[in-house]
Amino acid sequence: MAGGKGGGQGGRGNKAGSPRKGAQVGSGGKRRRSLEGKGPTPRAEMRKGHPAQRKADAATKRAQAPRARAAGQRPAAKVPYKANRQISELIAGRNSVVEALRADVPGTALFVAQNIDADDRVREAVTLANHRGIPLMEVTRQEVDRLTDGAIHQGIALQIPTYEYAHPDDLLTRALDAAETPLIVALDGVTDPRNLGAIIRSAAAFGAHGVLVPERRSAGMTAGAWKTSAGAAARLPVAQAGNLVRTLDSYRKQGLLVAGLSARGTADLADLEAGAEPLVLVVGSEGKGLGRLVEQTCDVTVRIPIAATTESLNAGVATSIALYEVAQRRAKAHRL
Known part of the structure; x- marks a missing residue:
């Protein structure tokens, strides 16, 4: 009987050595308070080490990166250098490079492949580059292939x-x-860089003070234009117009006659009496000629008489003929 009572009291944890534990008398409820809940479970992105928390941190850093760059701060993550990044345009090939350097085409670097057969053209190119202070870059042939985008570069x-x-x-x-x-x-609408280069060369030869091209739908000063200009682009400025019609109208207001070269011209070029006056000669593309708004802006349109079997002239050729006629008229007026 006593053993049964002892077992019962041990079950309530009233005796030392009992395997079961319970609240002790005089604890003041300390154990009870420690078992109370600690509030709602934090969201996944708030728990340290949780995948959602790492993802949220990465998103925050990406959002802060533009602001850090704007403030002049260095971003935490380094951007790797891309070996295939594009550089300025290149003139490729031994003859082309030598001709460009002879014509004073500006250069920022001369790339020469390692272990190539250096003939007279290569040696001259290196000599000209050295005289002009253009850095010589010796690279692998594969690098020249990449830089020239597969063009024949020799x-x-x-x-x-x-x-x-x-x-x-x-x-x-x-x-x-x-x-x-x-x-x-x-x-207006001349999109071939070689035509642009030829026109720059003719404009320089016949005393023009510059060439004007639109920003859009027009050839720009590429390597092809530089090469065809045969160095004239280094002496004659080329300007860009955001709006060709407005720019031509501005020239008119400053006292220049705007003459359009067009197959639909109302007079022959030889009859352009105002050739010796302040003049803007407007040339259109070989196929479409002058645009409608540009032609309407012109004070006069003139044509070059050609055989009926020929539809039109190349823009570069037509410009040369027109500038020669203007130069002749100006020389005559000067003699008078």
């Missing part, structure tokens, strides 16, 4: 800088500073 390529266009008003200022009668060539 182990050599010349990097040219981005062209800095003049403002349209600069062309007029150039003529006034030289105390000369302004002559500007404006192009």
Whole structure:
């Protein structure tokens, strides 16, 4: 009987050595308070080490990166260098590079493949580059392949800088500073860089003060234009117009006659009496000619008489003929 009572009391934890534990007398409820709940479970993104928390931290860093860059701070993560990033345009090929350097085409680097057969053209290119202070970069042939995007380069390529266009008003200022009668060539829709280069060369040869091109739908000063200009682009400024019609209208308000070269011209080029006056000669593309709004902006349109079997002339050729006619008229007026 006593053993049964002892077992019962041990079950309530009233005796030392009992395997079961319970609240002790005099504890003041300390154990009870420690078992109370600690509030709702935090969300996953708030729990340290949880995948959702790491994902939220990464999103926060990405959002803060642009603000850090704007404030001039260095981003925490480094951006890896991309070996295939694009650089400025290149002129490739031994003949092309030598001709470009002879013509004073600007260059920022001359790339020469390692272990190539250095003939007279390569040696001349290296010599010209050294005289002009253009850095010589010796690279692998595979690197030249990559830089020229698979073009035929013969182990050599010349990097040219981005062209800095003049403002349209600069062309007029150039003529006034030289105390000369302004002559500007404006192009509408001429998209072939070789035509642009040829026109720049003719404009320089016949005393023009600059060439004007639109920002859109027009050839720009690429390597092809530089090469075709045969160095004239280094002497004659090329300006860009955000809106060709407005720029031509601005020239008119400053006293220049705007003459459009068009197959639909109302008079022959030889009859252009105002050729010796301040003049803007506007040339259109070989296929479409002058745009409608541009032609409407012109004070006069003139044509070059050609055989009926020929539809039109190349823009570069037509510009050369027109500039020659203007130069002849100006020379005659000067003699008088």
